[in-house]
Amino acid sequence: MKESIATPGKTKEILQKYNLKLAKGLGQNFLVNRNIINKIITAAKLKEDDLVIEIGPGIGALTQAILNRLTSGRLFAIEKDKRLIEVLADQFSNNRLELINQDVLKIEWRDFLRRWDLKEGEIKVLANLPYYITTPIIMSLLESGVKFSRLVFMVQKEVAERMVALPGGKDYGALSIAVQYYSKAEIIHTVSPAVFIPQPEVYSTVIALEPYPEPPVKVLKKDFFFKIVRAIFQQRRKNIKNALSKAANINLKKERVLESLAELDIDQRIRGEKLTLKQIAELSNLLWKKSGERNEIY
Numbered sequence: 001m002k003e004s005i006a007t008p009g010k011t012k013e014i015l016q017k018y019n020l021k022l023a024k025g026l027g028q029n030f031l032v033n034r035n036i037i038n039k040i041i042t043a044a045k046l047k048e049d050d051l052v053i054e055i056g057p058g059i060g061a062l063t064q065a066i067l068n069r070l071t072s073g074r075l076f077a078i079e080k081d082k083r084l085i086e087v088l089a090d091q092f093s094n095n096r097l098e099l100i101n102q103d104v105l106k107i108e109w110r111d112f113l114r115r116w117d118l119k120e121g122e123i124k125v126l127a128n129l130p131y132y133i134t135t136p137i138i139m140s141l142l143e144s145g146v147k148f149s150r151l152v153f154m155v156q157k158e159v160a161e162r163m164v165a166l167p168g169g170k171d172y173g174a175l176s177i178a179v180q181y182y183s184k185a186e187i188i189h190t191v192s193p194a195v196f197i198p199q200p201e202v203y204s205t206v207i208a209l210e211p212y213p214e215p216p217v218k219v220l221k222k223d224f225f226f227k228i229v230r231a232i233f234q235q236r237r238k239n240i241k242n243a244l245s246k247a248a249n250i251n252l253k254k255e256r257v258l259e260s261l262a263e264l265d266i267d268q269r270i271r272g273e274k275l276t277l278k279q280i281a282e283l284s285n286l287l288w289k290k291s292g293e294r295n296e297i298y
């Protein structure tokens, strides 16, 4: 392996060497703090034979740290900006690293695994995510149906807070439900803008997700459950009765909503944002039995 120059202290030097003007629209804020990179690596619980996907390697600060840990594993680094792929190809000559010039949002994860002959359950995903598409990237991974073994991301602080939020507060919403349905989320560390070049305007947080082998609540029909979740949180100020019976994305009859709330002993005047994941799952299951299975809603 070539001696890489992708170390946090060398970022400015690399940008100058390759005459790189950063693309703000691609969320290019590069990590320049070794401690924070180490925190991401530690949170990922990397083993020497791990299979790792890195989203948005940039100029390779995190890439280098991951490769340092892998003696027999492999790293697949997916970067949209072709200029950065060229920089990375020039910096790294490591047969454990596969550079992939692709838009991560266009990846279908099952196809990706098949293409690279990767087995489910053994893959970790690490990223200092581009903030303009944090939620779609996380959702595409969680909803792919692929069992990843661990996901560790640097995200905007507020997004991390929404991911771990519990009922009642302003941060609790569709993202909290989705993340907590699929995984156990743990906030690792919050950092100031100073750990990046250029500095973003926001604080950032490292968060680790450990996908559950099975979701913690039983859901009869997943797409229906998530429609209910959207209906509840798109109209957060409405009470649960109105949010559900007037939801544009599902055609629920008001009487079915009222019956279900009564059977589950949920006050029809409370706002949906007060309901726990378990309550929302039970409500969606009952509504599905009363409406969906009777073909009342589609």
Ligand code: SAM
Pocket: 026, 027, 028, 029, 030, 031, 032, 055, 056, 057, 058, 059, 060, 061, 062, 063, 078, 079, 080, 081, 084, 102, 103, 104, 105, 127, 128, 129, 130, 131, 133
């Ligand atoms: N990992 C590097 C680091 O920590 O210094 C760079 C992180 S930077 C916050 C986000 C990276 O994601 C940039 O390199 C950017 O070009 C890349 N990126 C942005 N949108 C992308 C997309 N749709 N698909 C793949 N990579 C993308």
